[in-house]
Amino acid sequence: MVKRIGLMTSGGDCPGLNTAIRAVVKSAINNYGYEVIGFRDGYRGLVENRFVKMKLSDVSGILDKGGTILGTTNRYNPFAVTVDKDGEKTVKDMSDRIVDTLKMHDIDCLVVIGGDATINYANRLIEEKGINVVAIPKTIENDIYGTDMSFGFMTAVNTATYAIDKLHSTAESHHRVMILEVMGRFAGWVALEAGIAGGADVILIPEIPYDINKVARAIFERRNKGKSFSIIVMSAGAKPEGGITEPVNNGNGNGNYTMPYEGTSAFLARELEKLTSLECRITVLGYLQRGGEPSPYDRILATRFGASAVNIINKGEFNRMVCVDHEQINSIPIKEIAGKVRKVPVNSELIQIARYMGVSFGD
Amino acid sequence: MVKRIGLMTSGGDCPGLNTAIRAVVKSAINNYGYEVIGFRDGYRGLVENRFVKMKLSDVSGILDKGGTILGTTNRYNPFAVTVDKDGEKTVKDMSDRIVDTLKMHDIDCLVVIGGDATINYANRLIEEKGINVVAIPKTIENDIYGTDMSFGFMTAVNTATYAIDKLHSTAESHHRVMILEVMGRFAGWVALEAGIAGGADVILIPEIPYDINKVARAIFERRNKGKSFSIIVMSAGAKPEGGITEPVNNGNGNGNYTMPYEGTSAFLARELEKLTSLECRITVLGYLQRGGEPSPYDRILATRFGASAVNIINKGEFNRMVCVDHEQINSIPIKEIAGKVRKVPVNSELIQIARYMGVSFGD
């Protein structure tokens, strides 16, 4: 029988992390009488055994606060940690330390709140170390396989949509092409949904390689109808057919930019100016999509996920990720989803709807 | 084959009406080459044959604007119109005028964007007059039967949640009970979702009659845990067990208040002050839930609904309402839904989740 659970948040910042923490803690303590041990800064805190025993008062007032009170670490792989000893760097598998930590605290099940990478490491802990895990999906990009929706995404769609709203008036006043680059390395969900919500004229996503001539044509067609401006929303991972041949430094397109950031939007702007002689201006939304308070939608979703995670622990259903399955909360074995990415189906209804609205995907 | 469609908006104001109008017009003209005749002010404009031929330029730039460019009328029943002739008022069935109007304009199908009442009248026009209708559901209260979601609702949830956020700091600083009354005559969706998103302590909805003593107890229990304030969110239609015995003038609880408005929240505040000796303060959100720009979520939903309505017209599938069915866009025969209300199931997952979070429903 479960008595103590572990809890941590891992990966990039995402609106709703605190909401999910609150839901797990309240549900675990109030409904099942579990003890909850929080680990700091994701897997790093598990390796380093940095923990806090969580009380109800710790999660009071955090429902609508951005960030995570537990801290997080991005791109920390517990199976390959860079260790610096006397100036000599070596890569070491520290995953057994996690096993030790969990044993020391008598943790019956570890709740991980994270994205793709977090879930992949969790799968290895399950498979290779026999740890009990329940995962809660969070992601700005909505690309976690096995769930229709992860919290954080709709807040990012809001941020991106309101950015389009702002760019709209400037584009129109200046007769310009305004390009907004949003998150999405492999999946174009943010660009697609914000593009529809913001009334973008062109939406470019990784799933549909674009033809620069067709993008230019879409802009000229608007001009012919008397519209002297255009709005393009593109995923960080959107690429032209054939890829980008010149050297482009685009960081990982996920808000972790090396400097200077030379993203896919810069390439597009340059090519488009050549083809159209119109002023093209870019805005990279970057971190603004990650921070701030979660939208009411995400607060509800994160609360449902958090409470449901504790429910399935109580039923002894370990090694699963809670998910949304056709608007119902459900769960799915982690091993079935690890390593997969949820992309936009190119014939999906949303793509179709966007086309009906006159949006060009550059194809 | 369809060549011309009619379009009107009817019932109370709702964020997303313009978005839906835009989607219908763009889709109808661009994709199918239909002509679109817009009728002003809902059924009244159909009776009085006040129309406008809609062009693409009419719907340019309205995606994110509140209200409806076609105007609307609330509580106008075309089957029972009050006619004033020489000071003598009579009630008359004007529905044949609608038939005449549609015939004069050679309308093959009428698209109605509206709520319960609108859909009920549409059903009578279908059944009694043989009119082709396709309906698009809009409602603040999310109580339209046959669809999981109507546009306007999530924007209202946002408005209500941000109101809770605001009341929170005042409640805490003043050690008070703050009561927020939101829309919902028969269904408690706004109170429930905003209550969860805003972290309300008590949520009162029409589906669960409350026991005033249990509400007071919930507040005292918080006080015993050191929380000197409480937030109550209640639907306009929330009632105590046994109903309200004293005369209460609560308008129709739907933002159409007679003056002075003496709503269900005033009754609760009075009774609660007696039982607890705590200061109870009420805020009636009213019209603020109806106006303003639609949220990105509602813009996407209204766009999907609008485009889908035209799609089913093109397939000759008349007399249906477009709907969300487990997150997929679908449609349902109007006759199956007319006269029904979508209430919160008292054992639904959302109610359960709220209880896990410690929310009292006063039961």
Add this chain to the structure above:
Amino acid sequence: MVKRIGLMTSGGDCPGLNTAIRAVVKSAINNYGYEVIGFRDGYRGLVENRFVKMKLSDVSGILDKGGTILGTTNRYNPFAVTVDKDGEKTVKDMSDRIVDTLKMHDIDCLVVIGGDATINYANRLIEEKGINVVAIPKTIENDIYGTDMSFGFMTAVNTATYAIDKLHSTAESHHRVMILEVMGRFAGWVALEAGIAGGADVILIPEIPYDINKVARAIFERRNKGKSFSIIVMSAGAKPEGGITEPVNNGNGNGNYTMPYEGTSAFLARELEKLTSLECRITVLGYLQRGGEPSPYDRILATRFGASAVNIINKGEFNRMVCVDHEQINSIPIKEIAGKVRKVPVNSELIQIARYMGVSFGD
């Protein structure tokens, strides 16, 4: 030489209280090495000697949070406290307790953050008890005499303006008169500034008694120009010429409503419906003006006030209120302002500007 200062917040909730607290504490500790003793719940906490020694960590992260971490009490007069002893209520002067409390803690100067009433009590403490006080003005209504601006006001103007923005689309879609009642018992600043910012058609303020016929005429004039709707913004204290003759229960018009609230807007709506036969709908903004996070403008102002209050303490300039004097931070003796109210001059530039924009003041 000053070593320890007291700090409290008093009166109704107001965005920026926490910002001001932070500024006082950071400035006092970091720049002058003072100790800061915070008293809870305004004058009540001073009477009851409920205090906390404030550290820098107490004010970390509160800059943008609504409410006050010190708590507050509304309408608590330390010179006339209702004491309940064995069921017998007596009114007692408890102000000597404040003297005792301050002496016990060795407080050299008390910083009070509050509005009219708070400042009046402070003046009595200065004059009658010889206490050193520095005041920081806060008010939603901007009616504190001696300063051009108090924090909280511009946040309330934002809230009221965005409410007008929301009502606008509904008014236009429904061809209605929408009435928004905002705070302002004696001074019409919120109605005036929000009315200009929101493009109201009629603005009614306490300083200009209105003629109901002239209000109706303004609405008809719009109708004659083809505008089928109107927006009226009114202060809670706006009255018709000759006053309201029928019994009206309007609480104190300041968000402390008895129930049911029957405010000045209800009276106006009823009379206007009689005269115009147009649908008139009211919205009472109430507490939504008091809560929530302060706007950037108010955060800057509250920070300036807080730091300046500590500066003048350091110079030994006691018994003054910090103020804005033609956009410069300054200070003014409390005795010169106690008991006075800052009203809108009826010939002020803002009134004139509003008239140029076509606004009717009902006069």
Add this chain to the structure above:
Amino acid sequence: MVKRIGLMTSGGDCPGLNTAIRAVVKSAINNYGYEVIGFRDGYRGLVENRFVKMKLSDVSGILDKGGTILGTTNRYNPFAVTVDKDGEKTVKDMSDRIVDTLKMHDIDCLVVIGGDATINYANRLIEEKGINVVAIPKTIENDIYGTDMSFGFMTAVNTATYAIDKLHSTAESHHRVMILEVMGRFAGWVALEAGIAGGADVILIPEIPYDINKVARAIFERRNKGKSFSIIVMSAGAKPEGGITEPVNNGNGNGNYTMPYEGTSAFLARELEKLTSLECRITVLGYLQRGGEPSPYDRILATRFGASAVNIINKGEFNRMVCVDHEQINSIPIKEIAGKVRKVPVNSELIQIARYMGVSFGD
């Protein structure tokens, strides 16, 4: 006597342009019976005689809309226009065309709404061509000489402050240094005011060259106090002492970036990572500061400016710019301000207040 006025907007987009247009048009037509001729796209429209006679209905509903209905042109100098004739580019003085245009339309006075460059060209038109001009100052950067405040600035401060709020939670969760680059080539007003409002730890502005070691020290000092993150807000024109020696392409730092944008923030991030070994992440706010709806503050200010501009025309006071002088609306001769920039005084009260709050300016 004045009968007809011209009106145009020029320079970069700025929230409040439409508000000012509305105020000029309403005031001119309603109060003085002037005719108003609007010219499209700034000075270019004057050169090319592209105009529209403005009616009251043209400015209905634009009060709160971003952008400008008249269009604008950035960096178009009528005294040096690049003309392309048969592939040969020549630079030509087209200012006489403006004289011709104004004469053709019988314009008695031209109202220009714009920033530094716009006002400088206006000054040349006055001095060299004898045109009557009244100017209304607009700028994001608040660097127009001769006025305490221009519209657009406070909206940009809001945008920047809310961006800081968002970055805050990510910085804290990830233990990072987050750098926000805001507008301000020569004057650091946006960085300064948003930095204070957002609680930035370091503010870097053009007026105070920074020492990178002192910036690093400020971050380490926070770390020593247990704060594992820092927020830096910097103007686009902030530079280290001695300037930046390596080649940096920073566009003009004013939202008109060449691609890739390699701004001053990228330089800072790189240097700071070297010195501190902490992760430094940059966000360039760019165009998001220019677009979108004006804040209530800016709506009021733009309305006051617009109405006042017409008032001084009516008094025959030409060749002046309306301004804010210690919170009063006033006006100042254009020739006194042309060519000057309003910088942040390094000993100003705001700088001092920020220092009291513990902010480092890197000096």
